[in-house]
Amino acid sequence: MADIVIIGAGPRGVGVLERLAANAAELASGVPFTVHLVDPHPAGAGRIWRADQSPLLKLNSMAADVTMFTDATSTIDGPVLPGPSLIEWAERVRTCRIAVACDDAVRAEIQSLEPSSFPTRRLQSVYLDWFYRRAVDSLPATARVVVHVASAVAVSGERDAAQRVTLDTGATIDADVVLYALGHTGSLPEPEHELLARFARRNSLVYIPPGYTADVDLAGLRPGEPVIVRGMGLAAVDLVVLLTEGRGGRFLPGPRGGLRYLPSGEEPRLLLGSRRGVPYHSKIGSSLRATRVEPRYFTAAVAAGLEASSDRLSFRDDVWPLIAKEMLWGYYHELFVGHPERVSTTWAEFAARFDPLGAHSRELEQLVSATVIDPIDRLDLAEFDAPLRGARYASSADLQGAVRGYIERDLLQRSAPEHSATLALFYSLLYSLFDLGTIIDSPKWSARSRIHDLAVWWPNLFSFIASGPPAHRLDELLALSRAGVVTFVGPDLRVETTPGGEFLASSPNVPGGFVARALVDARLPAATIGRTDNAALRDLVAEGHGVEELLADDDLAGSTGRLRVDAASSLVIGADGSTHPRRLAVGAYTTAPFVGAFARPGTNAVSFRENDRVARALLEVAARVAPALQGA
Numbered sequence: 001m002a003d004i005v006i007i008g009a010g011p012r013g014v015g016v017l018e019r020l021a022a023n024a025a026e027l028a029s030g031v032p033f034t035v036h037l038v039d040p041h042p043a044g045a046g047r048i049w050r051a052d053q054s055p056l057l058k059l060n061s062m063a064a065d066v067t068m069f070t071d072a073t074s075t076i077d078g079p080v081l082p083g084p085s086l087i088e089w090a091e092r093v094r095t096c097r098i099a100v101a102c103d104d105a106v107r108a109e110i111q112s113l114e115p116s117s118f119p120t121r122r123l124q125s126v127y128l129d130w131f132y133r134r135a136v137d138s139l140p141a142t143a144r145v146v147v148h149v150a151s152a153v154a155v156s157g158e159r160d161a162a163q164r165v166t167l168d169t170g171a172t173i174d175a176d177v178v179l180y181a182l183g184h185t186g187s188l189p190e191p192e193h194e195l196l197a198r199f200a201r202r203n204s205l206v207y208i209p210p211g212y213t214a215d216v217d218l219a220g221l222r223p224g225e226p227v228i229v230r231g232m233g234l235a236a237v238d239l240v241v242l243l244t245e246g247r248g249g250r251f252l253p254g255p256r257g258g259l260r261y262l263p264s265g266e267e268p269r270l271l272l273g274s275r276r277g278v279p280y281h282s283k284i285g286s287s288l289r290a291t292r293v294e295p296r297y298f299t300a301a302v303a304a305g306l307e308a309s310s311d312r313l314s315f316r317d318d319v320w321p322l323i324a325k326e327m328l329w330g331y332y333h334e335l336f337v338g339h340p341e342r343v344s345t346t347w348a349e350f351a352a353r354f355d356p357l358g359a360h361s362r363e364l365e366q367l368v369s370a371t372v373i374d375p376i377d378r379l380d381l382a383e384f385d386a387p388l389r390g391a392r393y394a395s396s397a398d399l400q401g402a403v404r405g406y407i408e409r410d411l412l413q414r415s416a417p418e419h420s421a422t423l424a425l426f427y428s429l430l431y432s433l434f435d436l437g438t439i440i441d442s443p444k445w446s447a448r449s450r451i452h453d454l455a456v457w458w459p460n461l462f463s464f465i466a467s468g469p470p471a472h473r474l475d476e477l478l479a480l481s482r483a484g485v486v487t488f489v490g491p492d493l494r495v496e497t498t499p500g501g502e503f504l505a506s507s508p509n510v511p512g513g514f515v516a517r518a519l520v521d522a523r524l525p526a527a528t529i530g531r532t533d534n535a536a537l538r539d540l541v542a543e544g545h546g547v548e549e550l551l552a553d554d555d556l557a558g559s560t561g562r563l564r565v566d567a568a569s570s571l572v573i574g575a576d577g578s579t580h581p582r583r584l585a586v587g588a589y590t591t592a593p594f595v596g597a598f599a600r601p602g603t604n605a606v607s608f609r610e611n612d613r614v615a616r617a618l619l620e621v622a623a624r625v626a627p628a629l630q631g632a
């Protein structure tokens with residue numbers, strides 16, 4: 001009997017389970033094996049998607065854009081086994097072709113779910129649970145699954161020998177091969193967070209460090225009291241929802257199609273700020289008028305050529321200018337071809353003049369000013385990335401008006417049919433991300449590119465443009481701002497502690513500031529290996545079987561904070577530089593590019609390719625250590 005241990009039974013862990021079932025007939029026919037799933041949270045949903053969380057928290061993907069199944073686009077060695085996307089699954093539940101156990105609220109949501117709905121995380125939980133059970137059922141008769149409701153704290157065992165996994169219950173599991181699928185891990189407090197926590201304790205204040213909003217205790221944030229919220233990304237959106245609607249407030253239809261907020265009186269006063277000072281761009285609700293233009297400036301072929309011809313790759317110098325130009329190319333193609341009434345020349349004429357110009361050049365700005373009639377259609381990428389940069393406001397009231405105006409414009413540009421060019425921009429960005437993926441493993445990247453640009457700057461820009469909240473969340477933010485529950489602090493947010501024992505939030509662009517007795521760092525923990533709170537990861541590194549990625553060149557030395565894995569095999573790389581043939585790792589904390597877990601259907605998702613490859617590697621070990629049963 002072979003024993004495969006998967007630590008972490010979230011979407012990645014059970015995605016690999018499905019692939020074990022899919023590949024078993026080819027690679028482990030007749031081989032008796034046990035898959036041990038180790039997770040303190042429910043298998044399938046795991047921690048992030050567990051059912052036990054507020055029904056107000058949602059996915060930021062649409063129901064039509066979520067699947068756990070491979071499809072005809074999947075380039076994998078194992079068999080493609082299609083299955084329903086989230087919306088198709090909901091349709092089958094509605095028509096009784098799939099039976100699921102769920103509460104009334106989720107059942108009602110399934111009944112009304114549409115392809116463009118943003119489902120609750122509790123609904124996704126039921127989909128993932130169903131997916132997990134189906135994967136278990138499709139394993140061969142020679143295989144079984146054992147679930148261990150516990151955390152793994154250590155793994156022992158030398159290379160190419162049996163491994164032993166120790167759980168926090170004290171129990172152990174003997175393993176032939178171990179997969180770490182730990183997902184989004186937490187962090188021990190950073191020095192700044194420790195200082196703020198100490199200051200808060202000394203002065204009886206509330207300080208909430210970076211965390212997973214669903215797991216955070218918000219009870220200390222008192223009704224009517226100001227709370228500084230540092231961060232305006234998705235964690236802040238979750239926080240705002242929990243502290244407003246979650247405290248009994250209601251959104252009602254308001255003037256001019258917007259919303260009006262009816263407070264419950266239980267909400268704190270939220271003071272929102274960040275580096276940009278504005279929320280992420282809303283999800284897009286329009287559709288393309290023109291056929292999507294072929295990528296021209298940053299394609300997989302261009303990326304490969306660049307990689308082959310350079311000694312050292314710089315993301316900012318070599319790649320970003322090409323991606324920026326690709327984004328502008330896609331955007332203006334849709335504007336000129338889809339909406340010729342909004343421009344004063346033809347696409348052919350514009351494209352010919354655009355071609356030789358730099359993405360950030362003065363000449364391009366002049367060309368756009370001369371040919372794009374309405375300034376709202378002129379795309380300046382620097383301003384798009386930092387809309388309030390350089391702006392000065394005479395008062396906080398002025399800033400509130402400016403941020404509300406910005407959000408209203410963003411909503412218009414991302415939903416009105418005449419602004420479908422923003423959708424083309426999104427596609428160009430998305431396909432650039434895919435094409436970048438083809439050279440992301442190159443050893444030629446400069447240390448600065450790997451440590452800063454590819455690990456921080458670029459994912460942040462991508463999230464700001466492409467992974468923002470659904471439009472209705474921004475409508476809600478506008479209503480909360482008008483109701484005085486939310487106040488914007490401004491860009492380049494500064495948080496200080498005052499001699500009087502309070503927190504002070506201010507922006508260099510706005511006079512004055514706000515004092516408060518509560519501060520929330522509304523972002524996910526920076527899950528670096530050096531500071532991880534995950535006992536299994538700490539043990540892996542402490543034992544020398546795993547190592548944090550350190551990089552150095554003549555410009556910069558530093559760490560990406562990720563666990564080194566061999567990109568081609570997902571085998572963990574140890575302190576001595578060699579791979580461990582019995583330990584594999586996937587997920588956001590590894591040096592493999594972040595690929596999420598579920599995907600848009602029909603996109604040859606990298607996560608499914610990785611799951612297939614990893615499952616095949618696990619089965620190969622199983623087949624090596626356990627003889628096949630006769631006649632099985």
Ligand SMILES: Cc1cc2nc3c(=O)[nH]c(=O)nc-3n(C[C@H](O)[C@H](O)[C@H](O)COP(=O)(O)OP(=O)(O)OC[C@H]3O[C@@H](n4cnc5c(N)ncnc54)[C@H](O)[C@@H]3O)c2cc1C
Nearest residue numbers: 008010011012039046047059060151152182183184536597
């Ligand atoms: C708050 C949040 C919202 C998101 N929303 C979306 C979205 O809307 N759309 C989208 O496409 N992506 C979203 N993502 C991206 C996310 O990466 C994927 O949706 C998915 O959760 C990743 O799956 P995973 O299994 O790798 O990680 P996780 O979902 O984090 O699962 C990992 C599992 O490992 C377990 N684990 C960790 N350490 C141990 C240990 N030592 N012992 C035992 N078990 C352990 C955890 O308990 C957890 O259940 C979101 C991520 C977060 C954090």
